[in-house]
Amino acid sequence: MPGVTLTDHFFSVPLDHDRTEGEHIEIYAREVVETGRERERLPWLLFLQGGPGMLPPRPVGRDSWLDRALDDYRVLLLDQRGTGRSTPITRQTLPARGEPAAQAGFLTHFRADAIIRDAELIRRELTGKPWSVLGQSFGGMCTVTYLSFAPDGLREAVITGGLPGLRVTPDEVYRAAYPRVHRKNTAYYRRYPQDAAAVRCIAAHLIERPAPLPDGSLLTVEAFQSLGMVLGTRDGADVLHYLLEDAWAGAELSDGFLDRVTASLSYAQLPLKSLMLELTYAQRGTGAPNWAAQRLRGEFPQFDARRALAGDDPVLFTGETTYPSLFDQPCIAPLREAAEVLFARGDWPDLYDPQRLAANEVPVAAAVYLDDMYVDATYSLQTAETIRGLRLWATNEYEHDGLRVSDGRVLDHLLRTLHGQV
Template identity: 65%
Template sequence: MRHPGTVLTDHVFSVPLDHSRPDGERIEVYAREVVAAGKEHEDLPWLLFLQGGPGHGSPRPLGPESWLGVALRHYRVLLLDQRGTGRSTPVNRQSLALRGGAEEQAAYLAHFRADAIVRDAEAARRSLLGERGKWSTLGQSFGGFCTLAYLSHAPEGLKECFVTGGLPGLRVGAEDVYRAAYPRVAAKNAAHYSRYPQDVEAVHRIVEHLAGREVRLPDGSPLTVERFQTLGMLLGQGSGSDALHYLLEDPWIRGVAGAELSDTFLEAVRAQISLADSPLFAALHEPVYAQRSVSSLGTRWAAERVRGEFPAFDARRALAAGEPVGLTGEMIYPWMFDTDPALLPLREAAQLLAERGDWPDLYDTDRLAANEVPVYAAVYHDDMYVDRKHSLATARAVPRVRTWVTNEWEHDGLRVSQGKVLERLTGMARGEV
């Protein structure tokens, strides 16, 4: 298939659900090969793109735009739909219902973390490049987590790695992740309210309205105070503060009973907070931090437990004190599985995942300490989603990791920088920077 400036080829790989049981159940993993038009017959090096998430499919390119255009100057790119996403064997409330009860569903979901994604990538590499072929990787956000798992489990398949906003803490548990995250989210709230001081009152009025009555979104699901607060997820993106402000600037309409939140506003909120298109993100968001050598207790809804340590996110307390209401960030809470229709059928399975304590380790610190694969990583100084201190500690622990620390871009810099972030990293790899 051809798009302007690119040639696209579909690939489907049959892989074991459980790579430790190669003769067991199999699933399909889809990937889209992209090459610059006119170069499709050239012997180009390969670049595997590892998407952020977990639980999001790879980008659907319309041509050589943004970072992809930069990559296509040098590479043949493989956009991998990580298992369970996109055109790979799907995972959602509909497909999980075929697995049986909550225990069977949880056991199935446990096979969709970074370690399994790496094994899938290795199957794709061997199929496309042969046993001895090596490729480069580009990991955005959670894709960086997958990169460190790749370096831990199969570095022999890697030529070089690029990471954007995704160097994970190697021995950092879920509680530590969120204990570090809430202050960063609070700082983003403060910056937003400083930029748009009128939004303090706008959020107060909406929260008071939600606290005093039942409000439902157009899909019929409840909009609670806590669910409204998850709009803070926007604050970690380059233009997210502006998007949030525009969302808040005209939420009201006069109805039969007086002022109420308009359907236009409620639909815009639903589009932001619904996880119908990424249920794996909800089910596996905390388990991606779980490693039995770090904690044998399980994640146990760490974001919810740690939240109480930060009163700025107690909306009712903030209202009573006349303080700005803190909006939350990249956190998954157990009540989401009661309020989001797409997550409700996954509630019991998600609880079992939260209670599980015997998660295999994702990162081999001994192997990483002997790393020989060059890694070029953009670390965003003010990243709301991934802690800069955790990222830099990992960079110090793993040889041949070279970092570029910048506050020019937010977490979505790879996507919104018109290729400048990837240009910088590939320039580092070529010795130009």
């Protein structure tokens, strides 16, 4: 492709890294290097994408942060286990594992600890030397897991918007999240005050008459509120505003609006995220997630659309959450029973080692976005103090997607910080 050479890599790894003779799955990764430098001995940079369950970039050239990374590195874009071209988890593949309990048992092997053990096998096969890692969002959480349990494999680490609370329970995560989402709603309505009436009108209609969506599910008022998941990105308020702009066809919601809503809400390309999001925060002593976002929502009645419509309050959108109603979508409906089993489980192993992090010797630089809707900045700053030697950049210049939308500036700042130039 223009300016870059891409190479496909496939690796066989154990499903359960503690049972190396058991079942194996396939992991895919795409190597990206500047054209003309294929034979140079460039250091490797492993990119860990956010999510969980999202795909790394599918490059078409030296675009976004890759342009900066390719100045210094040979980049490896990892399709984390269960996603993309790695052995996938979907509504077609998971039921083949048997009953919901068997499916849930299978899914226990798809968290950050397993992803890092995959990375270590891949590192030893590709280079045999410590490599650099760049972790965005959930990928940053995976990087902290890497620093906790396999730091000898790391030359250096860069984290953007992904420093987790080390001992924070799922309940604490969502108890902190709802107020952040409320603040994003406030900013959205300040930017587009005319949308307050438009949202109330749509919400009132959906309470009376949930609308059939093209995928076969129903657009309820709660599902409509879930469109707020975009409000934590740079242009999220604008995206939501334009989505609402031509919502009506007479007294009915327009087909175009419903089609765009379907695309915005669909988990067809993110089935693993619906299962793994709450498990990101489950560790020893945190208890079972038990649909934490749904349970905690009752503590924040301002998110009750019916209550808002009964008064003069704005109807608030919700954020990045896993509600039981999410599994009404046909693309993930077959996964719901496995989710019920998973979310009721409380015996999860630790994902982080605070003592190891306090003795860290790997150079680390991290960006904490102070207005981040998806990752609590307070918990991130506490973790930054825990990781020995971490060089911190705390900023409100960017939203959570700063790495992707800054044309390499965020990565450049962090690399210069890492190397003592800032």
